[in-house]
Amino acid sequence: MDAEERLLDLLGRSVGLTRAQLARELGLSKATVSGLVGDLLARGVVTEAEQSAGGTGSIARPVEAGGAIAVPRKSAGGVGRPGTVVRLTGPDRAFAVLRWSGHHLWSTLADFAGGTLAARSDEVPVDMDQAELVADVEAELTGLHREAGREAGYTLGVVLAVPAPFQPGVGIPAPGPSAWAAKPEESPMWAHAGWLATDPVPALKERLGIHVIAENDANLAALGEATAGAGRGLDSVVYVKVTPNTIGMGIVLGGRIHRGANGFAGELAHVQVNPQGPLCYCGGRGCLRGLLGQALVDAVRPAYQRDITFQDVLALAEAGEPGPRRILDDLGLTLGRALADFCTLLNPAAIIVDGSLGGAGEIVAAAVRESIARHSAPHAAGAVRVMCGELAERAEVLGALAMVRDRRYG
Numbered sequence: 001m002d003a004e005e006r007l008l009d010l011l012g013r014s015v016g017l018t019r020a021q022l023a024r025e026l027g028l029s030k031a032t033v034s035g036l037v038g039d040l041l042a043r044g045v046v047t048e049a050e051q052s053a054g055g056t057g058s059i060a061r062p063v064e065a066g067g068a069i070a071v072p073r074k075s076a077g078g079v080g081r082p083g084t085v086v087r088l089t090g091p092d093r094a095f096a097v098l099r100w101s102g103h104h105l106w107s108t109l110a111d112f113a114g115g116t117l118a119a120r121s122d123e124v125p126v127d128m129d130q131a132e133l134v135a136d137v138e139a140e141l142t143g144l145h146r147e148a149g150r151e152a153g154y155t156l157g158v159v160l161a162v163p164a165p166f167q168p169g170v171g172i173p174a175p176g177p178s179a180w181a182a183k184p185e186e187s188p189m190w191a192h193a194g195w196l197a198t199d200p201v202p203a204l205k206e207r208l209g210i211h212v213i214a215e216n217d218a219n220l221a222a223l224g225e226a227t228a229g230a231g232r233g234l235d236s237v238v239y240v241k242v243t244p245n246t247i248g249m250g251i252v253l254g255g256r257i258h259r260g261a262n263g264f265a266g267e268l269a270h271v272q273v274n275p276q277g278p279l280c281y282c283g284g285r286g287c288l289r290g291l292l293g294q295a296l297v298d299a300v301r302p303a304y305q306r307d308i309t310f311q312d313v314l315a316l317a318e319a320g321e322p323g324p325r326r327i328l329d330d331l332g333l334t335l336g337r338a339l340a341d342f343c344t345l346l347n348p349a350a351i352i353v354d355g356s357l358g359g360a361g362e363i364v365a366a367a368v369r370e371s372i373a374r375h376s377a378p379h380a381a382g383a384v385r386v387m388c389g390e391l392a393e394r395a396e397v398l399g400a401l402a403m404v405r406d407r408r409y410g
């Protein structure tokens with residue numbers, strides 16, 4: 001292939017790249033790339049567009065308030081460097097990302113530079129079966145298209161950010177020899193995700209007629225931060241997702257999600273932190289997960305004599321209240337103790353704490369840093385950067401974008 005063919009091949013496998021990225025990936029000088037792009041622009045083969053939110057540079061942060069996501073429809077600048085992306089001429093394209101959190105389903109229609117075209121939030125049952133999932137996804141796509149004013153054919157694919165370990169082709173990985181080995185969906189561990197008992201992708205593909213990817217939500221967020229967020233340019237990134245009820249972890253090594261032998265890699269929630277602690281539904285004892293959810297708010301409530309939510313704890317800590325700060329500090333120290341061994345063994349370049357924690361995230365990150373400095377081997381502790389995510393709730397969407405690119409969509 002000559003240089004132009006290689007450039008067109010690369011663009012055909014991407015959803016828009018900057019001239020600098022083209023030069024780097026093709027091993028050509030920027031001047032050569034500019035000459036090639038100029039010629040292709042003149043012939044109408046490629047088009048150049050302003051880089052949308054989050055693609056590879058600027059970032060638009062959604063605001064969650066009152067259960068609804070308010071997302072800027074178009075990037076209004078952001079914090080990244082300005083730039084334009086070159087893409088093949090053709091119809092506008094989009095992909096949808098659906099992510100579940102408890103009873104909530106958040107859905108986003110994004111363009112191929114990561115810009116948000118439409119966003120919705122709906123209440124959904126947690127005990128749905130796969131047929132109900134397929135119907136829900138179809139209804140979400142219809143709603144997204146209506147909101148964005150687009151035809152159904154506009155969307156080339158959908159990415160499911162699922163709240164459970166996931167093994168492509170399998171669904172929830174088989175848990176090994178246990179009471180629930182035959183029917184993992186009946187395990188209390190997966191009560192919130194029985195619809196993943198088998199891989200739902202084939203059924204969704206058949207019903208929707210578009211590309212479908214399912215991936216663990218923390219894995220997608222890790223990929224998002226590794227490609228378009230705080231971990232840009234680093235090849236080994238760990239992402240710690242903190243939700244009101246549990247902790248998730250995504251591992252990106254060499255630019256790729258590391259799922260492990262059967263999809264259970266990154267089960268930080270089930271690292272043992274108290275050998276004498278209560279039994280966990282995973283079959284272990286004293287799992288880290290037990291420090292979150294009700295246990296966490298119960299620890300804060302006596303000081304305030306009122307109902308407290310996880311969001312309250314974050315807000316109080318960010319406002320400087322010493323008690324809630326102490327709770328998050330202790331949580332970070334415990335997380336850091338588990339992550340310290342991970343650092344010693346895998347020597348990652350970065351640990352990124354969930355950006356959706358807002359200002360309270362820095363309290364957790366600081367404690368993780370302290371714990372790693374104390375418990376990790378010095379050569380590993382000195383190499384790892386512990387920081388807060390830049391993308392907040394957009395991390396999964398931009399991870400999905402990276403994945404869509406990698407799968408050679410479009």
Ligand SMILES: [Zn+2]
Pocket residue numbers: 269270271280281282283284285287289
């Ligand atoms: Zn457990």
